[in-house]
Amino acid sequence: MGTIEHLINAVGTFTTPMMIFHVAWATLLGIFVGSLPGLTATMGVALLTSLTYGMERDAAILVLICMYVGAIYGGSRSAILLNIPGTPASAATALDGYPLARQGKAAYAMGLATAGSALGTFLGIILLVAIAPPLAAVALKFGSFEFFWLAVFGIIISGQLTADGNALKGYIAGLLGLAIAMIGSEGIHAVVRFNMGMPELNGGIGLIPAMVGVFGFAEVLTAMSGNDGLAIKSEKDSSRTIPRAVDLIKYRATIIRSGIIGTLVGIIPGVGEDIGAWASYTAARARSKEKELFGKGSQEGLIAAETGNSAVVPGSLIPAITLAIPGSAPSAVLIAALFIHGIRPGPMIMIEQPEIIYSIAVMLMMATIAILVFGLSLTRLFVTVLRVPNAYLMPIIFTLCVIGPYAISQRLFDVWVMVFFGIIGFFLRNMKYPMPPLVLGIILGALLDKSLRRGLILSDGDVTPFFTRPISAGFALLVVLVVLAGIPAVRRRFQRFSSSGHISE
Amino acid sequence: MMKMKSADMVTGLVLIVLGIAMVWGGFVMDRLEIRRIHPASIPGLVPMGIGAAIALCGAGLFFTSWRGADKTRIDFGDIRILAWTAGLCSVFALLLVGHLPFLVATFLFIAAATTRFGWKEGLGLKGNQRQIIYAVMSGAVFSALITALFRYAFLVRLP
Numbered sequence: 001m002g003t004i005e006h007l008i009n010a011v012g013t014f015t016t017p018m019m020i021f022h023v024a025w026a027t028l029l030g031i032f033v034g035s036l037p038g039l040t041a042t043m044g045v046a047l048l049t050s051l052t053y054g055m056e057r058d059a060a061i062l063v064l065i066c067m068y069v070g071a072i073y074g075g076s077r078s079a080i081l082l083n084i085p086g087t088p089a090s091a092a093t094a095l096d097g098y099p100l101a102r103q104g105k106a107a108y109a110m111g112l113a114t115a116g117s118a119l120g121t122f123l124g125i126i127l128l129v130a131i132a133p134p135l136a137a138v139a140l141k142f143g144s145f146e147f148f149w150l151a152v153f154g155i156i157i158s159g160q161l162t163a164d165g166n167a168l169k170g171y172i173a174g175l176l177g178l179a180i181a182m183i184g185s186e187g188i189h190a191v192v193r194f195n196m197g198m199p200e201l202n203g204g205i206g207l208i209p210a211m212v213g214v215f216g217f218a219e220v221l222t223a224m225s226g227n228d229g230l231a232i233k234s235e236k237d238s239s240r241t242i243p244r245a246v247d248l249i250k251y252r253a254t255i256i257r258s259g260i261i262g263t264l265v266g267i268i269p270g271v272g273e274d275i276g277a278w279a280s281y282t283a284a285r286a287r288s289k290e291k292e293l294f295g296k297g298s299q300e301g302l303i304a305a306e307t308g309n310s311a312v313v314p315g316s317l318i319p320a321i322t323l324a325i326p327g328s329a330p331s332a333v334l335i336a337a338l339f340i341h342g343i344r345p346g347p348m349i350m351i352e353q354p355e356i357i358y359s360i361a362v363m364l365m366m367a368t369i370a371i372l373v374f375g376l377s378l379t380r381l382f383v384t385v386l387r388v389p390n391a392y393l394m395p396i397i398f399t400l401c402v403i404g405p406y407a408i409s410q411r412l413f414d415v416w417v418m419v420f421f422g423i424i425g426f427f428l429r430n431m432k433y434p435m436p437p438l439v440l441g442i443i444l445g446a447l448l449d450k451s452l453r454r455g456l457i458l459s460d461g462d463v464t465p466f467f468t469r470p471i472s473a474g475f476a477l478l479v480v481l482v483v484l485a486g487i488p489a490v491r492r493r494f495q496r497f498s499s500s501g502h503i504s505e
Numbered sequence: 506m507m508k509m510k511s512a513d514m515v516t517g518l519v520l521i522v523l524g525i526a527m528v529w530g531g532f533v534m535d536r537l538e539i540r541r542i543h544p545a546s547i548p549g550l551v552p553m554g555i556g557a558a559i560a561l562c563g564a565g566l567f568f569t570s571w572r573g574a575d576k577t578r579i580d581f582g583d584i585r586i587l588a589w590t591a592g593l594c595s596v597f598a599l600l601l602v603g604h605l606p607f608l609v610a611t612f613l614f615i616a617a618a619t620t621r622f623g624w625k626e627g628l629g630l631k632g633n634q635r636q637i638i639y640a641v642m643s644g645a646v647f648s649a650l651i652t653a654l655f656r657y658a659f660l661v662r663l664p
Binding site for chain 2: 168182391430
């Protein structure tokens, strides 16, 4: 079957009344989760995974993708109305969204953000359908040597790009994730490692309890110890909600550029929506004819940030589906959910279940339509919900953090794991250690371990194939370059060298 | 509030110890000679590599923070509220859940946490009456809703 047939089949599957009902409630829930500061897309997807356990496969994945798209979009609500990004992905949105709201254009800013998010996701979907099948075909050529380097590259690049100025802390977070992944039975000889005398650790640390802890419980602690309440009144607003076509046409180049940047950022392992938004915002500012408006209520800046962060969603699913390597933290949970529901992401996906990529494209499209409908029609309701103080909300969220991981395995040990990771995550985040590399390390640990040892068995202990096979050599070179770029002294020398070369020209 | 520099130095030392422990753990791990596995596939190989990398990064963190002049402080927010949140959440997750029926444990947690976090200092019991009533109602409604959702809709055998 070709692309068009797969897409038509997927449209048929996902346009039944029941599926449309799932799209409606899951996207709406996602928008609320994203719009409430303290609740992130990762937390929403992780908590909802436990709720989809008993659902039929297609419906379960649909619900999780709608939650993901809705939450990333929903972050713009509080960023515009309260100047508090609902999710880290919306931090760039607040820069211009809030000044627009202060000028009495909150509704119009939300309309622009909605259009930007929808167009960004739409561009990402086109690239998903175009890139994922050939990438899966290339990935079939990957052997143990290439997968080892891919795992190393994922940790290094994620650590580098998500660290707040200190790449070393990003690498440390990634290495700690890898160390956690070493706990439990290993995948080649089934030897139990580092279980510290606890039989519960023989199966390893569960990804969902760890993620709910790091992103859920840690957020509860952060929200409660920081801002007390959310009851900030927005400005009186009489602007229209539906964006003018002329504005969208005027910023078409920004929309397309931000969509492409967002998707490409999404493809990079473990980087995520916030980097997509900032990269798009920076690029838009550099090329804008109205640079002086950026940060003071620029419509172009708002559109760039929202298009960029939303395009990361389909982008992050490209490596998640074809390589089983998540492009962002929420897509890491999605990989776990895909396994739970009997889908095996990885290079074999185009052979075993080729329809999945097209199904996911249609799911994303339906979620995009839903954010357009809800985003443009429920503005006033969002303002009311955003006034719920943390004191009332957080106890309920923590209850879900407890029951969510328990529901998957039905063992109390996973609740303890969640609490442990929540406390560790809270301290690490406050000490400026990024969390995505930690999560990526937990996911990629088994792949790295098995690939290295299998590669060494195949080469009879010789390490040269890791550096001489073409794709391996390319990845090895990339890893070296990324590590060098993370060393401040090397970066300074390179900048001096390039600026002196520029002057001599 | 703790200085970032001191925190980084302590973390660096902890990471060095953790890394060395991991290298040692990998080194003494069963090499399965009895099963005649390939020596390059011993289970301790990757843990040793990761341990060495952690120790190296720990040393890097220690020395860069020692030589650096970072004067930023780590802001954990309101320590009193943080302690209350961590305490209440830990008691609920580690003690109440599993020892009391889930419905009761959830009711107690939501009611207690909502009362504590919504408590207005200086108003006393009388001034906070409305808050307490709201917290008890919130506990009753949400514990019943969450319990019913997981037990009957998702067929989870609750603790």
